Amino acid sequence: MPTSTHTESDSSTAVFAAEWEQWHAAHERRRADPHGFLAVTHLHWLGAEPSRLEGVPGIWSVKDDAVTVVLEAGESLLRAGKELNSGAPNAEGGIAVVFDPIAEREGINLTAGPAVVELAKRGGEYIVRPRHPENPLLNEYRGTPAYAPDARFAVEGTYVQFEEPRPTTVGAAVEGIVHVYEAPGEIRFELDGQDLTLTAFNGHGPGTLSVLFTDATSGKTTYGANRSLTVGAPDADGRVILDFNRAVNLPCAYTDLATCPLPPSENRLEVAIEAGEQIPHERQAGQ
Incomplete structure (x- = not known):
């Protein structure tokens, strides 16, 4: 017996809805990533004056499109699994790490304990955003x-x-x-x-x-x-x-x-x- 147009329409609607449900569930999972944007705890704008940033190790500054972080003894910051606080300390006892210029809307991720530290460029300015998996905004997210x-x-x-x-x-x-x-x-x-x-x-x-x-x-x-x-x-x-x-x-x-x-x-x-x-x-x- 031929399938009625009504049945075909119902089937098409069901498939459309099921595909959307799968897509949105996957999107929600990405949004709730332990180091996604719901995990951001602070937004720091870098300047020429070296400054400590809440939630982030080191003393940060930017000059001539190059970001510098000075890590003191006991502070740990990793890039691609490599510890940055290594090598010869400066006269003040800290180790200076200089990052290459970052393109607009690009960024790099560093690791500080359980947190990810995002260093990025937005609107021509450099920002630092720590992302912590215990951030309440992430843990209390309800979809x-x-x-x-x-x-x-x-x-x-x-x-x-x-x-x-x-x-x-x-x-x-x-x-x-x-x-x-x-x-x-x-x-x-x-x-x-x-x-x-x-x-x-x-x-x-x-x-x-x-x-x-x-x-x-x-x-x-x-x-x-x-x-x-x-x-x-x-x-x-x-x-x-x-x-x-x-x-x-x-x-x-x-x-x-x-x-x-x-x-x-x-x-x-x-x-x-x-x-x-x-x-x-x-x-x-x-x-």
Whole structure:
């Protein structure tokens, strides 16, 4: 007996939901990593004046794009498993370690006991963020609520590449810095009868794109500052799928110790995208 259209539709919906559940469970596991952003205990901005940083061994400073940490006797800091507090001490009895310049939005991870110490560059400034697996924000994390998966919000779009990548300056979740991204193109699509466009940045995977956006749900059911969506590489005709069910929160939705970029102004949509992750439980009490 032929399968009815209704049964096929139900089966397709079930598969769509099951694939989303698997994806979101994996995303939650990555977010709850013992040294992920939920484990960050401090955000330190480095300056020319040598300073001790809470939660981090050593005395830190930066000059001419080179970061120096001076480790005193008994202080331990490892890089790739190698102890940095070794060698000949200086006149004051400490050992100075100088790090090569770090590219914007890049960083290195050091180890101090059970903690990971992130040294990174954000908005042209150097930051140090210790990540401790016993941080209460991590240990008390209860998961992120999300809209039920809805295939209506998985829409086809067209990627239009710019003649030249466009430097795009956006704000940040913390005051005083900005981020500059190169936008290689834009994605055009239709939702709820509206023609919409999103400026796209380069993603982390080969050929992938990344979109930062807000919409009419932002600040109501979803986090107000931003959400992020990864888009697969366009096909030969520029076709892409924007599956807003997989729109996720950035770290700033959970902690004030993040430097997340904000969406460019043209990516602030007026349509309500009732899909993807919602306001984290940790933030709901204050909204």
